[in-house]
Amino acid sequence: MNEFEAIARFFKPLSREGAGIRTGIGDDGAVLQAPRDRELVIATDTIVSGIHFPADFPPGAVGHRALAVNLSDLVAMGADPAWYTLALALPQIRTSWLAAFARGLDGLARKAHIHLVGGDTVRSPVLTATITVVGTVPKGQALLRSGARPGDRIFVSGILGLATQGLALWQDGQRHSHRLRPFLHPEPRLPWIPILRSVARAAIDVSDGFAQDLGHLLEASQVGATVDLDRIPRDRRDPDSLKRALFGGDDYELCFTVPSARLSVFRARARRARLTFFEVGRVIPGKGICWQKSDGSPSPEIKGSGFDHFAKPEMRR
Ligand code: ADP
Ligand code: MG
Secondary structure (H helix, E strand, C coil), rough: CCCCHHHHHHHHHHHHCCCCCEEEEEEECCCECCCCCCEEEEEEEEEEEEECCCCCCCHHHHHHHHHHHHHHHHHHCCCCEEEEEEEEEECCCCCHHHHHHHHHHHHHHHHCCCCEEEEEEEECCCCCEEEEEEEEEECCCCCHHHCCCCEEEEEEECCCCCHHHHHHHHHHHCCHHHHHHHHHHHCCCHHHHHHHHHHHCCEECCCCCCHHHHHHHHHCCCCCEEEEHHHCCCCCCCHHHHHHHCCCCCCCCCEEEEEEEHHHCCCCCCCCCCCEEEEEEEEEECEEEEEEECCCCCCCCCCCCCCCCCCCCCCCC
16 A cells, blocks of 8 residues: 555545535645634644654554644643644554554544644654644633733642553553553543633643643743642552652643632533542742642652653653
8 A cells, every 4th residue: 555545545534524624635735714703723743652652552542642632732722623634654554553543543533523634644764643733712712821820729620640650550561451541542621622711811731740831831921839739639549649740741631720700600610511620729929839738737849840852861651
């Protein structure tokens, strides 16, 4: 099978009619109709075999992950998913691998109502998948990292550190534990999109560790925070859970701030949508994170950093 047959067989079917697509896969570029009164939000993420996922990862999980990490960025912007492109670099064309990859990808794309409109397929010694997602928001309503203000409460959308826990199990040779799931199938928090847009003041997705990602949000907003270590949602059965929750990557939960005047509306809407959330701290004037304990006892020293591609010489996976 050559490049063109692979595109026609595995990727063309993922491009569905409608949804503002004038011309999708098959021409030199896609022609898209942006909805009236909306702005476009665009994000790109690449995943590389051996860096972002183990070389022996199931192909369906690679397809799912490539889109999940991108959708997570759209969610954090409060944007509704619309279209995406896929640039795939592969050592060889193996039909069984491509079929499973495309199934993993399309399973999530259908859930998110996002449509494939183009891409590129090339040969490379290392498998990489780059996805660019396009979402839309009503004009002026995109949620930024820079909107947090002193007095806002800080929330996270789920338990942190489970992806790194799953990675450790995978590296230990486990292939069937249900605790692998957060690592194999990160779920972008799509149902939060309309709620965040209407109640949150700032948001970021937690991809490189909570401490680092909250730090980015605070820096962009030019504020500081107090965070209660006892409220960080984590798996307490795991002796490494605090370290994993604060510094582990790949959780794809959301961290966002809500002004106190909107707290009751926020809680009501999140509960009605059956979404879990945890209040972990408060925004304060100043800089950096002040870690605290619920009972006021001194916090252990919090030292470490999240994931940085160029900080560590060793491979991530
Ligand atoms: P060009 O030579 O103009 O770059 P290609 O031969 O790379 O065109 O691609 C042909 C068509 O197939 C284009 O519309 C392109 O967007 C689409 N395409 C190529 N690879 C993929 C892919 N992996 N997923 C989706 N669409 C793809
Ligand atoms: Mg091309």
